[in-house]
Amino acid sequence: MLRLSKRVEYGLMALQYLAKSGGVATAREISDAGQIPYELLAKVMQSLKHEGIIDSYQGVRGGYALLFSPESINLARVVRALDEHTTITECISPSGDHDACQMLHTCTIKAPMNKLQQRMEESIGSMTIAELL
Amino acid sequence: MLRLSKRVEYGLMALQYLAKSGGVATAREISDAGQIPYELLAKVMQSLKHEGIIDSYQGVRGGYALLFSPESINLARVVRALDEHTTITECISPSGDHDACQMLHTCTIKAPMNKLQQRMEESIGSMTIAELL
DNA sequence: TGAAATCAGACTATTTCAGTCCTATTTCCT
DNA sequence: AGGAAATAGGACTGAAATAGTCTGATTTCA
Ligand code: SF4
Ligand code: SF4
Numbered sequence: 001m002l003r004l005s006k007r008v009e010y011g012l013m014a015l016q017y018l019a020k021s022g023g024v025a026t027a028r029e030i031s032d033a034g035q036i037p038y039e040l041l042a043k044v045m046q047s048l049k050h051e052g053i054i055d056s057y058q059g060v061r062g063g064y065a066l067l068f069s070p071e072s073i074n075l076a077r078v079v080r081a082l083d084e085h086t087t088i089t090e091c092i093s094p095s096g097d098h099d100a101c102q103m104l105h106t107c108t109i110k111a112p113m114n115k116l117q118q119r120m121e122e123s124i125g126s127m128t129i130a131e132l133l
Numbered sequence: 134m135l136r137l138s139k140r141v142e143y144g145l146m147a148l149q150y151l152a153k154s155g156g157v158a159t160a161r162e163i164s165d166a167g168q169i170p171y172e173l174l175a176k177v178m179q180s181l182k183h184e185g186i187i188d189s190y191q192g193v194r195g196g197y198a199l200l201f202s203p204e205s206i207n208l209a210r211v212v213r214a215l216d217e218h219t220t221i222t223e224c225i226s227p228s229g230d231h232d233a234c235q236m237l238h239t240c241t242i243k244a245p246m247n248k249l250q251q252r253m254e255e256s257i258g259s260m261t262i263a264e265l266l
Numbered sequence: 267t268g269a270a271a272t273c274a275g276a277c278t279a280t281t282t283c284a285g286t287c288c289t290a291t292t293t294c295c296t
Numbered sequence: 297a298g299g300a301a302a303t304a305g306g307a308c309t310g311a312a313a314t315a316g317t318c319t320g321a322t323t324t325c326a
Contacts (some may be wrong), residue, residue, distance in 0.1 A: 058273080059273060
């Protein structure tokens with residue numbers, strides 16, 4: 001249940017790389033350094049861009065760079081950018097979705113699961129990219 | 134990545150039920166009460182039994198009962214009993230497996246992931262069945 | 267103008283998960 | 297003794313999520 005996806009792992013490696021380099025790096029460069037499938041990493045970088053964690057520069061001599069200091073990017077945000085399921089249960093929806101669980105009404109563990117969700121988020125959010133260096 | 138499996142959800146409901154009832158309850162009874170697929174729940178109960186969280190009684194008038202007080206059963210243990218992946222990465226294996234990741238040697242995020250694993254476990258382990266009542 | 271890079275979407279293959287089915291065994295009650 | 301009700305355990309199927317690949321478009325610099 002708490003195994004992180006390859007997307008997140010790759011994303012963390014990439015962010016770590018960008019933090020270390022301090023400047024602009026290409027997806028190819030990061031892929032080579034970390035032995036990460038290039039095409040998959042490319043997608044990950046795009047997701048990180050959309051989330052606003054990194055900036056991108058197109059064309060030759062392009063690449064990616066961090067938009068914030070490593071210590072101000074916490075892992076919760078990275079997970080939110082790269083993972084489908086960011087909640088412990090489907091009834092806890094980040095954007096108030098209505099595709100919620102069927103047993104929503106009869107469910108007896110909904111409330112405590114909410115509490116757990118908070119604690120988990122705190123755990124993940126307590127770590128930053130700076131702690132990967 | 135942190136969506137808990139149905140097995141865990143059902144397991145928590147069942148343990149909550151057992152804690153509330155205080156005595157012996159059958160899988161059928163719990164299944165009916167929580168609208169849980171009976172066959173799947175039956176498997177879950179068996180897993181909980183194997184982990185040593187509950188005791189079972191076979192035959193007519195049989196069923197399941199808690200082996201410990203609700204406040205001494207934490208969710209980390211439940212997850213361990215019911216979930217395949219209890220670690221954040223595959224290189225963190227509970228029983229020192231050797232099916233570890235290929236990039237184990239070149240990986241640059243292994244150490245911090247270990248730290249995160251600990252924090253996550255603390256979060257999950259900090260909640261007990263008693264908090265579901 | 268061409269090479270190198272991001273951007274975007276569709277696609278396939280693999281693995282995981284939820285759920286079902288079937289049979290054996292145990293135990294109580296009549 | 298025998299049947300009903302329960303757990304035990306394995307095999308199986310279908311659906312869904314994930315990992316990875318492919319193709320083409322666009323941007324930008326030299
Ligand atoms: S309502 Fe209950 S069963 Fe449904 S997703 Fe939420 S916690 Fe799980
Ligand atoms: S070694 Fe690195 S890449 Fe492999 S599982 Fe561990 S953290 Fe992930």
